[in-house]
Amino acid sequence: MVAALAGFAAPASADPPRLTIDKELAALARQTALPASGIDAFMPSLRAACAATGDAGARFIVTSHAPGRAEQAACAATLTVIPVAREAVLLHAPIGTRLTSLTPAQIFLAVAASARGSTGPAPAQWSEIDAQLPAVPIAIMLPPAGSAAAQLFDRLILEPGCIAATNPRAVPFAAAARAALCSTPRIAPAIRRRDDTGGSDQIATWLAAAGPGAVAVIALPELRALGGQGHVIALGDVLPTAQNVALGTYTAARDIRLVIVLPRDTAAASRSGAMELSFALTAEQSIGPSGTFVAAGLSSLSAAARVAARDAAFSALER
Secondary structure (H helix, E strand, O other), rough: OOOOOOOOOOOOOOOOOOOEEEEEHHHHHHHOOOOOOEEEEEHHHHHHHHHHHHHHHHHHEEEEOOHHHHHHOOOOOEEEEEEEEEEEEEEEOOOOOOEEEEEEHHHHHHHEOOOOOOOOOOOOEHOOOOOOOOEEEEEEEEOOOOOOOHHHHHHHHHHHHHHOOOOOHOOOOHHHHHHHHHHOEEEEEOOOEEEOOOHHHHHHHHHHHOOOEEEEEEEEHHHHOOOOOOOOEEEEEEEOOOHHHOOOOOOOOOOOOOOEEOOOOOHHHHHHHHHHHHHHOHHHHHHHHOOOHHHHOOEEHHHHHHHHHHHHHHHHHHH
């Protein structure tokens, strides 16, 4: 059996399956020694895998994306999509915070340039958004532009908040227009986007000076690096515990998927090699609570879901 993801060795077969990790999950790639593999965007990886013949064997892609109907119809191979982990974005506040929970709508009203339109000045204190919130100055640190945390924040907090806080009919269906309306932050000293060079030290320094109404939008690895320097704020009264993230109760999280692309004319020997790599990718050492995916900043699924992932991977290659 191939070693689990943390210490991959290529399968013994002469034509090992190829593994590609979505470039959005670069932290996962840094945790691995990949056999005959690389890092690429999802769609180029999928197109290349779908164009391969059975002689190339199965291809594996680890990604946050799922092939749509058009991609599945255009692919000459059999696609199997298996959730293997979760990725979440968190709201972090300093010690002494007056905030305990925020809703997506409240965050949207604090952050987005479109939240107030031409109706008046942007809120300066949280209590101006909701009287139930404390009368402390708003201060928000956004994640680096283009980062996974920024994508999750925009799609899973700001966009739902935009729909909840405004007329849903006014929110565009087209993704680019919706993002422009819902996710463009207002320009104000209270809203700061950090760069990608300072790491957790930059977050800790800002939180220490920002006051009791400060909130930093962070990823799970940054929370671990911060240690006990502050508190996690609930999103809609739901804390991002491991269980809540795994079960989907905490909504600012998305699936990380293993996409198996199997050409329909794949030979038995190539299927055998693919089976070894499939087992390694879905082993507890990879997707379990102490596995490589968690070490890379992802969250593990429930025990039942991890068993289901292994069963699905086996079934995909057994056919």
